[in-house]
Amino acid sequence: MQFRTQIPIPKSNSLLDYNSKVISLGSCFAVNMAEKLDYYQFQNSCNPFGIIFNPVSIEKLVRFVVSEKQFTEEEVFFHNERWHCFDVHSDLSSNSKEELLMTLNSILKITKQQLLEASHIIITYGTAWIYRATESDEIVANCHKVPQKQFAKELLSIATITESISNTIQLIQSINPEAKFIFTVSPVRHIKDGFVDNQLSKAHxxxxxxxxxxxxxxxxxxxxSYEIMMDxxxxxxxxxxxxxxxxxxxxxxxxxxFKETNIAETAYxxxxxxxxxxxSLxxxxFNPASESHQKFESNLQAKISKMVSQxxxxxx
Known part of the structure; x- marks a missing residue:
C-alpha cells in the first residue's frame, strides 16, 4: 500500500562522476546540496560570492566574472561599521574597504577559472522577489540591513526571469561551450514575503x-527540489x-x-x-592509546592514502 506519491524524475543525459568539476550557485539550498558533494569529495565549488537568491543578481555576477570586471570604490559602501557591496552576500563584508575590494576582485578571477574548467553548473533559484535601490535603480543581491525605505520591492516577471536565465547560460557558454546546467528551485519557504507571495514567487x-x-x-x-518537498x-x-x-x-x-538521477552509477x-x-574520521x-585504536587509525590512514592516490x- 502506497501512502505517498513519488515524483518521476528522468535520468540526466549528462551525469556527474568523479571527473566532473561542479560549480553551485544560488540560495541556501544550493549550499545544502554542495555540502553533500563536498562530503563525498566531488570536485565542487559553491557560491563564491555567498548565497544569492534571485536570478537577476546571479546573472549580474556571472556577467562580471565573464567580462573580467573589477569592483571599484563606487560599488562598496560603509554601514554599521562594516564595508559592504550590494552585489554580494554579507559574509564577504569587511572592516576594511581595501580588503573587501581585494577579496571581491580575487574571487572574480578565481571564479572565471572555475567556470572555464567546469563540467556542470548547478543553479538554485530561491525567490523571484527582488529589492531595487531607489537611489541607483539597481537590483541588489543583499540589503545588508540598510533601512528598507531605501529600496523598492518588486516581483520579477516570468519574461524577465526567462531572459535572465538565457543570459546566464549564454555568458557561461561563451567561455565554456561544453558546460552542462542543472537548474532547481529551492524548497525553502520565504514566508517573510507572505504565504501567497511565496507561492507566486516559486511559480514565476x-x-x-x-x-x-x-x-x-x-x-x-x-x-x-521544490516539487519533491511539496509533494x-x-x-x-x-x-x-x-x-x-x-x-x-x-x-x-x-x-x-538527486544521486539516482544525476550521478553516474560508476561513482557509487x-x-x-x-x-x-x-x-571513521x-x-x-574511549582509549586512544589502546592497541585496537592504533590498528584502527593505521587502517584508516591506509584507506585515505589509497583513495588520494586514485x-x-x-x-x-
Whole structure:
C-alpha cells in the first residue's frame, strides 16, 4: 500500500562522476546540496560570492566574472561599521574597504577559472522577489540591513526571469561551450514575503525555467527540489524548527533523489568508500592509546592514502 506519491524524475543525459568539476550557485539550498558533494569529495565549488537568491543578481555576477570586471570604490559602501557591496552576500563584508575590494576582485578571477574548467553548473533559484535601490535603480543581491525605505520591492516577471536565465547560460557558454546546467528551485519557504507571495514567487521561477527549455533535448536539466518537498515530503516533520527550511532528513532524501538521477552509477562504489572514511574520521576512541585504536587509525590512514592516490583532489 502506497501512502505517498513519488515524483518521476528522468535520468540526466549528462551525469556527474568523479571527473566532473561542479560549480553551485544560488540560495541556501544550493549550499545544502554542495555540502553533500563536498562530503563525498566531488570536485565542487559553491557560491563564491555567498548565497544569492534571485536570478537577476546571479546573472549580474556571472556577467562580471565573464567580462573580467573589477569592483571599484563606487560599488562598496560603509554601514554599521562594516564595508559592504550590494552585489554580494554579507559574509564577504569587511572592516576594511581595501580588503573587501581585494577579496571581491580575487574571487572574480578565481571564479572565471572555475567556470572555464567546469563540467556542470548547478543553479538554485530561491525567490523571484527582488529589492531595487531607489537611489541607483539597481537590483541588489543583499540589503545588508540598510533601512528598507531605501529600496523598492518588486516581483520579477516570468519574461524577465526567462531572459535572465538565457543570459546566464549564454555568458557561461561563451567561455565554456561544453558546460552542462542543472537548474532547481529551492524548497525553502520565504514566508517573510507572505504565504501567497511565496507561492507566486516559486511559480514565476518554475514557469520561467520551463518556458526556457525543452529539457529532453537541451544540455540543461531541471531537478525538482521544490516539487519533491511539496509533494513527496508534504509534512511538517520534514522541516526544521522554523518550519521554513527542509530538515536534515528532507535534505538527505532530496539528495538521494538527486544521486539516482544525476550521478553516474560508476561513482557509487567510490562514494561508499568515501562515506566509510568520513564516518571513521568522526569516530572518537574511549582509549586512544589502546592497541585496537592504533590498528584502527593505521587502517584508516591506509584507506585515505589509497583513495588520494586514485583521486589527488580529495582532502580528508
Amino acid at each position: 521561477l518554475i514557469s520561467a525555467l520551463h518556458a526556457s527549455f525543452d529539457f529532453r533535448l537541451s544540455a540543461v536539466t531541471y531537478f525538482p 513527496e515530503l508534504r509534512d511538517y516533520r520534514f522541516y526544521t524548527e522554523d518550519m521554513l527550511h527542509p530538515s536534515a532528513l528532507a535534505v538527505d532524501y532530496i539528495w538521494e533523489r 562504489e567510490t562514494m561508499d568508500a568515501v562515506a566509510t572514511i568520513q564516518k 568522526q569516530h572518537r576512541a 583521486y589527488s583532489f580529495m582532502k580528508f
